[in-house]
Amino acid sequence: MSVLAAQSLASQLLALAALYNATGGASWRNNSGWRPNDSNANPCGGGQQWFGLECQGGRSVAALSLSGNRLQGTLPTEIGASNLTGTINMAHNPGLSGTLPSELGLVQTLSGGIYMQSSGISGTLPSELGFLTALGTRGLAFSSTLDFARMPISGSLPSELGRLTGLRGSVYVDRMPVSGTLPSQLGRLTALTGSVYIEKV
Secondary structure (H helix, E strand, C coil), X not given: CCHHHHHHHHHHHHHHHHXXXXXXXXXXXXXXXXXXXXXXXXXXXXXXXXXXXXXXCCCEEEEEECCCCCXXXXXXXXXXXXXXXXXXXXXXXXXXXXXXXXHHHHCCCCCCEEECCCCCCEECCCHHHHHCCCXXXXXXXXXXXXXXXXXXXXXXXXXXXXXXXXXXXXEECCCECECCCCCHHHXXXXXXXXXXXXXXX
């Protein structure tokens, strides 16, 4: 493993450890393989891959899928150092609380999508999501999607979402208590094969 790859994996390990500790990892429905407080652990190898992770070549974490896994607590700011390239899926975890950290916008390698629907995260969508311009741009076999449906998200939608011109799936912001007018910048999302789904509650 190169020095650069080792540094990236170390950064990912710190982000994953923060996520585990902040969301009650010891009480997750499934936490098999997770050893987040072992500084020598390899989430993609070492005998057992950590549950919910998709890895690339056994050397780095590409995607995180912990949907319906009984996460409770707030998402840590360290998620911004996760260097993920696929998707982030923490949907159907109503025990999640607090707000979406603005640091999520630092995961600028993310190309698959973000799925947070039916979680308990509230507040407003951070404008920093507009920095995720790699979404949908890496020739993935699946469509990239943003799904924040059925969350207690309030306020107006950030106009910065219009920067995500590579999105090829859908944008779900339905069944949310959002307010204000729709930003005209959403009209720039011309690569969508789905739609922008909006239904206020």
